[in-house]
Amino acid sequence: MTVQVIAVTGGKGGVGKTNVAINCAVALAQRGKRVAILDADFGLANVDVLLSLPVRRNIEQVLDGECSIEEVMLSGPAGVRIIPASSGTRRLTRLNELEQAGLIRAFSTLASQLDVLIVDTAAGIADSVLTFANASQELLLVLCNEPSSLTDGYALIKLLNRDFGRQRFRVLANMVADDREGRQLLAKLASVCEQFLSVNLLYSGAIPFDVQLREAVKKQRSVLDYAPSAPASRAFRQLAEEIERWPVPRQAGGHMEFFVESLLMPVPASSGGAQ
Template sequence: MSRRPVQVIAVSGGKGGVGKTNVSINLGVALAEAGKRVVILDADFGLANIDVLLGLQSTKTIEDVLAGDCSLQEVMLTGPAGIKIIPASSGTRRLTMLSSLEHAGLIGAFSEIADQLDVLIVDTAAGISDSVVNFVSAAHEVLLVVCNEPSSITDAYAMIKLLSRDFARSRFRIIANMVANDAEGRQLFATLNNVCRQFIDVSLIYTGAIPFDQNLRDAVRQRRPVIVNAPSSVSARALREISQNVLAWPLPTRLEGHLMFFIEQLMTLDSARRGTVAPAHE
């Protein structure tokens, strides 16, 4: 097992349509350009689409790894700036609903790449299903993407409340997306923070704002990250600033900072929900 710290960042947002996958992709590219070895796990097993958004074609997915047909290394796609993508199969069983044998296989698969990355970005599905909550709970850092809409704020609050109550998560990093400017982003953050302070004992940390930008929409249509497609655009600049913020986050130094701890936590959470016992690994 690798003893190097790996930053595991779960990107979520409650409701769909808040732009979390775009954040995951562009943040990954920006971190890679800064010298980090980045892997993005597409954890949306209902509508997996990171490979599509990047114009990549996947012939194998993590399902093939679980079936023992190939290694995780063989599944990974290479994207802009050298980021690696672990694609998922849309509409198939969830990664967090596996047998004990598959648990062991998944842990073994990730152990093979543990020394090949510095950052693992987990792009979760929309909503607060068991699968989403398990991924977010197991990650070292939780990055919530929020828009200035009542439903987005309500869903983000619901996720924070659930993770705080059931999993003792106390720290959440917030990105305000599709806002007019940083001032609106900070106001959005303040609104969410004030609601949480009234009812939950958690710490919210403002990570940055991404302005609404037609360049970003154009980049999506062209299947390229806006950071690559329009590097001088306001959204690209904002995403690079956020990546600089991420680079300043302290690296985990204890056991929870290792990639295999994240995978084993993920499996343990799933087993606990289903009333089964996950296999123990050293």
């Protein structure tokens, strides 16, 4: 079996990135995919909070050899599994050789159990965000219709392109009126990128502003579970269909081994804060 690794990132906070990661995972699971979410926001881990799931162990205890990665995982809606982060730690990006080997081994055991791993990165353009984004096979950049979202989205693309040579970026418009507004957002971002960068921006759809999605957040549930017929739920199902058309890695284990090994490579010294 092959594993597809998708990083969901936003360049800034407040664009709804974690909600996108959760509902995207649920939509894929409802289509029969075996899905896990890695909460890679080590400053403010909140996938578990948004789904009202009690966390007893996290990935740090896997590194300490106290438990397996399977024992850490939480069970979410539609059978989605969540690998919770340890808030307030940067440890995953500063591991010794023994811990690195343990992490590779832990994730390698997951390869046979998953079809898709969704990585919910932190906000911003810190080294840890760049590391997770670059290690993932696909990068889904979440934009909303605010100047700061476009500015920070561009900064993230620029860093990943300049320091890692990444050229393909998938863009999802969130909290927009309709698909037309979503495509206009992509066009704005593309016009800036075309002037200074050689990158390929691919439109992955739009999630409409939806009161029922906000209600689902308050209830600590995915909108697909809370209001299956809501406009946002329909949009997430369309996104899941779109993702199923993305190319899947052919090698055994898919992208999982490359993902973990890439996490452990040092980030180029010039990255992390350039505008």
